[in-house]
Amino acid sequence: MQINKNIAISDSGFIFNPSSGDSFSANAVGLEIIRLFKDGKSKEDVINTITENYAVDASTFEKDINDFIQMLSSYQLIQNHE
């Protein structure tokens, strides 16, 4: 999983795709997940990090992150989405 390289992500959670002109707002957790992907972390790494830091169990979060990845893919923000 890789966030497309030209995607701009600001500290406020504002995300800009300069290829399509689309922009999005992510909340704090969404921003954290996107940053982890941008740093090259795998889905499993992200699940481990988030479940360690937040009160959420792995099975619930896995479902949520799959939805989130699906959304990032439909907005053309990620590549290599398997």
Added chain:
Amino acid sequence: MSNKKNITVAVTGLNNIDSPGPGIPVIRALKESEFYNVRIIGLSYETLEPGIYMHDLVDKTYQIPMPSAGTTVLLERLRYINEQENIDVIIPNFDAELHNFIKLKNTLKTELDIETFLPTLEQFESRHKSVLFEFGEKNEVRVPYAKMIFNANEIHQLKDEFTYPLVIKGKYYDASIAATPEQAINYFYKISAKWGLPIIVQEFVSGNEVNVTAIGDGNGNCIGAVPMRKLYITDKGKAWAGISLDDEELIKITNRVIGNSKWRGGCELEFIKTNDNKYYLLEMNPRFPAWVYLAVGCGQNHPDALVKMALGEKVEPFKSYENGKLFIRYSFDQIVNLSEFEKISTLGEL
């Protein structure tokens, strides 16, 4: 003291309305010229074109005859205007007037010493909607398959060449998507009643619209190109807000089209980008778009480059532009004294 050269540039397209002409954006660009102090002469067709009254941008305006009046009366009027103003360059900004200006360009140069920077008549004709498919084949750019028809009965015979939905387009303006032959016939009559024949039937391509404002030097070099996606569209389909894009493929295609066609002057290329990242050219407009000032905001002053080339100077291609810049239009009520309206209405100049 400024080292900029004083010049006088005449500009049309002062109709800065909800479906705006490019005149005012072009003038704003010229007022920010790196090389010239520009006195602007507005050339108007109607007395309520807002640019006539924008005295901070337009120094003096003269009415000119409608394009349908032909080249003789236009030349006569330009002779008079030039006697008063000593014009260096004219930038026409309407599709409908370009034919006359292209035909007059040699006379303007030799008789009045006025420069232009326009496409040749062949280039101008080659990108007409009715022959755009051939233009695409010649310039190696995808264009949706299209065919001209002259009679509504021909729509029933299209089933071997087209699938529905398809697009019914007027020769100069207007387009509607038809889902059935009945709808297509309906649009045929509506659009032909307004814009005449032929009607263009075009393959429907689904995707996002992306546009490019560009300028060619006439020798096969693309001097500048900035791509934009519309973010807010008026009910007339015009961009009210847009954003500059980072799109290498689109720049590559633009360079190819401008290069192969040896395009001379400003232009706007309108594309559809499909979901599988293919680009289809929908239209090539033979002049700057009304959003050309976005290019200035992104670091490429295309109107300034055009004036420089018109005056015979060499211009190096722009190498970069800033992506993620937005333009957002607004409307603005000007208060105008009746005496000004009276002057332009009765004397034809203000």
